[in-house]
Amino acid sequence: MINIKFPDNSVKQFESGVNSLEIANSISPGLARKIYASTVNGDVKDLTRPINEDSAVIFHKWEDKEAKHTFWHTSAHLMAAALEELYPGIKFGIGPAIENGFYYDVDPGDDVVISESDLPLIEDKMRELAKRNNKVERIEISKADALKLFAEKGDEYKTELISELEDGTISLYKLGNFTDLCRGPHLPDTEKIKAFKLLSVAGAYWKGDEKRKMMTRIYGISFPKQKLLDEYLAMLEEAKKRDHRRIGKELELFAFSQKVGMGLPLWLPRGAELRQRLIDFLTDELKRRGYTIVSTPHVGNVELYKISGHYEKYGADSFQPMNTPQEGEQFMLKPMNCPHHCEIYNATPHSYKDLPIRMAEFGTVYRYEQHGELHGLTRVRSFTQDDAHHFCEADQLKDEFKRIIDLVQWVFKSLDFNEYDAQISLRDASDKERYIGSDENWEKAQKAIIEASAEKGLDTIVVEGEAAFYGPKLDFMVRDAIGREWQLGTIQVDYNLPERFDMTYIGADNQKHRPVLIHRAIFGSLERFVAVLIENTAGKFPLWLSPDQVIILPISEKYHDYSKKVLNFLNNSDIRTLIDERNEKIGKKVRDNELKKIPYLLIIGEKEEKSSTVSVRRQGEGDIGVMKLEEFVNFIREEVKNEIG
């Protein structure tokens, strides 16, 4: 007999060799029906894996990511089984579960193309196989046998994978006639996979290596109930409506032109206004926080980027150098502002008393991104960074980091922007050669970042080996409407450029010292930030530009026209002038008292409320109430009167 301990710390006894499914069944058949995997002593296992020793067992229902993971992994195998029947001779790469669903990388042979129009057929075959209620069997074999098995099948991908595994760790899973190399865990059978949809086909390099063969990746998702699938698909549809590319077009915020060139955004009047507001909003705050504003040209001599090292590393991927009438002289569109800012630093001598120097610029940069990479406003070839560089002493690093984190938090909070992840990227300690800068400095900087984040109450993920070669960093990431992750703000320590540009300051000891450089952006780029801002707020608020604040129009298609009418109404009312007057009058006071200059957010009636009213909320204070447009105008009038007396 063995003891099985449950999450509530109760213990029950079972025969050795019992499996999780049997244990669950002994508690209640209802429970057994609802679980998809179990964690046994910390490892996620198949429900049918025998347990032979005293163990702690946790059952995973659909809500748990372990359950979904297992479910989708088995779904991937089901799809592979269907593919093997439909495409004889097809070879398989890897087929994991992902955050939402699963995929399988396959090689159907050189002359065979699987395209999206083939997906329904594959789904039919999957349905057919699922109905047969195939059991999923786990088989453990030796490395030699496994190699032999897949070599006979002629599957070079699997044999390559196996040859990298250690002997004794090899398990196969058999589903019907389909046997796959797999660590598991899996569902006991395919009966529970009731609803699935294959979503898309894409190319993917074998092992993610550009130089290796491109396989066909098929994405899908599955659920234990049709209703869940329907809801998921409906959610995807809704998400598509929030896509900033769609909203940007509909609301005439920005456009692209083939004639101007791909990836070069054109800001339409309304979008440009939004963009300018963001610049003004941030600039005001930067001045308050001890930044100086600088400005640098859009081109630079190629030599500049050779000194900075950017030319060597990124020159081939940039807009290529342009020649001038002067023989032998070449310029480049600036791919980053840093070298320019370094030269601003070097333009004047510095004492330790001047540090830290915080130099900010809304600098437009140009990068020749790969054709296939361009994506709306989130990945473009010309964009404006809200860039800044802090030059400081090593001991000031932590304090500067805290200041920057504080600024990021302030900006995001002010814009009602709550969902982001913060990631700290450290160097790979086992491969120190890859990085520039002394051991001591790296340790100091990494410690400073981690401590600063903790002290600012920032939840961070720490990832080793992701640091840039020139220093560790802290990035702020967000997801777009379709779930893709984008980097916005970034704070990076740099030991490289101060060396390359031979930057110095005179210390208290009257000796020359090397300053530390911190690169930093809050929005990342205005383009990307606007994109993410649109997608984050769309659906919640209508998008529009209020006199003094970003306002979001409702995304539900039905209301677009209505929103435009509201917009016109307000534009034609005297609100704009009123608020301008207000800001004019209290402008100086505001600055001194640090009063926030963020008046009103308008939310135009959402789906259910079929009304021509608007609900009004004041930023940071919540709802003020629902009112008609005329009332809203009067309300603002009163507010402004009270405020400016």
Add this chain to the structure above:
RNA sequence: GCCGAUGUAGCUCAGCUGGUCAGAGCAGCUGAUUUGUAAUCAGCAGGCCGGGGGUUCGAAUCCCUUCAUCGGCUCCA
């Protein structure tokens, strides 16, 4: 750059296997209507069917090529 798909009026799209196939709705314009929950009625205007080349008596429809876009991969200072 790589794999797959798409490209028809400002927008969303219909035009199947080549021969009234240049269409619809919304937006726009003109006029009427003034009716409280975006969408009253009538009329008008809008497109070299992404660009180039080819097959054919004939192509939006088939083929090639190029550009752009979409979904991924790779990349991402």
